[in-house]
Amino acid sequence: MDKMMKWVDAIRTITAPFGDPIGEIENEEVERVMVAESSERGTFNPEAALEFHELSQVRVFAEMLRSSEEIEYIEIEVAPDFDLLLQFKGGEQERYQLWLGQPNRPSVITKFGRDDVVYKIPEHTTNRLIEILGLNT
Numbered sequence: 059m060d061k062m063m064k065w066v067d068a069i070r071t072i073t074a075p076f077g078d079p080i081g082e083i084e085n086e087e088v089e090r091v092m093v094a095e096s097s098e099r100g101t102f103n104p105e106a107a108l109e110f111h112e113l114s115q116v117r118v119f120a121e122m123l124r125s126s127e128e129i130e131y132i133e134i135e136v137a138p139d140f141d142l143l144l145q146f147k148g149g150e151q152e153r154y155q156l157w158l159g160q161p162n163r164p165s166v167i168t169k170f171g172r173d174d175v176v177y178k179i180p181e182h183t184t185n186r187l188i189e190i191l192g193l194n195t
Contacts, residue, residue: 088120090145096138126177159184
């Protein structure tokens with residue numbers, strides 16, 4: 059996935075001056091996102107409470123991955139808030155655990171099964187996740 063994200067970033071950098079010729083990024087690689095309440099780190103909850111299919115919705119989760127930055131030397135001792143299953147075009151799936159931050163604060167994700175690599179999600183993406191998950195009340 060890291061190689062793919064670097065490739066996507068490189069393509070966007072090269073093509074940015076020309077704009078998005080399609081208008082919308084309708085070829086978003088993420089097709090579907092399923093969200094479940096997490097019970098503990100290292101255990102994945104398959105019972106999805108929310109499911110997203112629309113482009114505007116899945117784009118938030120794709121942006122979560124694109125905007126994340128690996129952080130080192132961090133140990134998370136609390137349970138994650140959500141388990142995420144992202145389904146890509148072609149049927150590939152990836153599972154993540156999300157520790158959702160407070161509004162205007164960063165969040166953290168790990169790829170399920172890879173607790174040794176932690177990614178920080180920027181504040182603006184946290185805000186979008188809070189909104190799409192319906193937690194902004």
